[in-house]
Amino acid sequence: MVLCIGEILADVIGAEEDKTVFKIYAGGAPFNVAVNLKRAGGNCGFIGCVGKDVIGDYLKEFAAAVGFDCGGVQTDAERNTTMAFVSHVNGERDFSFFRRDTADSHIDISEIDFCAEELNIVHLGSLLLADSDGAALAERIAARTKAAGKTLSFDVNYRADIFRCPREARRVYAPFIGRADILKFSEDELFAFTGEEDFDKAAGKVARDGALLLVTLGSRGSYYSLGHMRGFVDTEKITPIDTTGAGDAFMAAVLKELDGVALADADEGFLRNALKKANLAGGIATQHRGAI
Numbered sequence: 001m002v003l004c005i006g007e008i009l010a011d012v013i014g015a016e017e018d019k020t021v022f023k024i025y026a027g028g029a030p031f032n033v034a035v036n037l038k039r040a041g042g043n044c045g046f047i048g049c050v051g052k053d054v055i056g057d058y059l060k061e062f063a064a065a066v067g068f069d070c071g072g073v074q075t076d077a078e079r080n081t082t083m084a085f086v087s088h089v090n091g092e093r094d095f096s097f098f099r100r101d102t103a104d105s106h107i108d109i110s111e112i113d114f115c116a117e118e119l120n121i122v123h124l125g126s127l128l129l130a131d132s133d134g135a136a137l138a139e140r141i142a143a144r145t146k147a148a149g150k151t152l153s154f155d156v157n158y159r160a161d162i163f164r165c166p167r168e169a170r171r172v173y174a175p176f177i178g179r180a181d182i183l184k185f186s187e188d189e190l191f192a193f194t195g196e197e198d199f200d201k202a203a204g205k206v207a208r209d210g211a212l213l214l215v216t217l218g219s220r221g222s223y224y225s226l227g228h229m230r231g232f233v234d235t236e237k238i239t240p241i242d243t244t245g246a247g248d249a250f251m252a253a254v255l256k257e258l259d260g261v262a263l264a265d266a267d268e269g270f271l272r273n274a275l276k277k278a279n280l281a282g283g284i285a286t287q288h289r290g291a292i
Contacts (some may be wrong), residue, residue, distance in 0.1 A: 006125020046071035105134030
């Protein structure tokens with residue numbers, strides 16, 4: 001089973017034809033991953049937190065309808081639900097987060113059994129790292145995951161409007177990049193976090209023995225590195241309507257394939273097949289508005 005932990009929020013997306021009109025969609029990177037994985041037939045749970053407000057109520061109803069295998073969406077009576085305002089230009093999106101001491105950084109993980117036999121992978125959301133409470137929570141999640149001998153998955157998912165200073169973001173992210181068993185970057189994030197302009201040099205800086213490095217390349221597909229195995233996997237050319245959530249759909253497809261599989265046992269054919277499915281999932285996600 002895969003357990004996703006982290007942000008659940010509302011993507012408030014503006015209409016291209018009328019900038020005064022917005023529509024609310026369920027979102028939050030680890031929640032998107034969990035929903036995609038569960039809908040694809042995977043065994044998946046989710047744990048996150050929303051405020052006691054109308055947006056939180058909507059997200060709890062949405063999550064309940066998905067029917068996760070474990071976990072649930074908690075409610076914080078003192079804090080608001082996070083929102084992300086999303087604008088689009090030619091299918092590409094720009095985020096502006098409404099997030100200051102919001103509920104998603106205050107998840108209660110005391111009742112999670114990280115040693116549960118059926119739990120194989122814990123996928124951690126990175127938005128938690130944007131404030132001290134969330135970063136401390138992420139540290140506890142990562143520590144308990146590793147102590148239990150489970151696979152830690154981490155998607156960098158960098159947001160420039162949350163971390164105004166890239167140097168600070170690199171410092172905060174470093175402990176999680178350095179110990180994740182499954183680590184995902186976009187190509188832009190890879191260059192930004194390594195300071196390299198050459199792809200091979202950049203990938204080499206974050207690749208670790210025994211860990212699976214994944215890099216999404218948009219219309220060019222994706223890249224993988226695990227031990228001596230590395231390579232690019234092409235994808236079908238698709239004209240995007242909305243790229244929100246494409247990386248999360250990609251990640252969900254990869255985790256579904258890896259659930260129950262030891263990274264040490266994954267061969268090149270398995271990895272390439274997994275990324276081929278993940279590329280397709282990411283492409284399909286761009287054909288409609290919203291992250292899910």
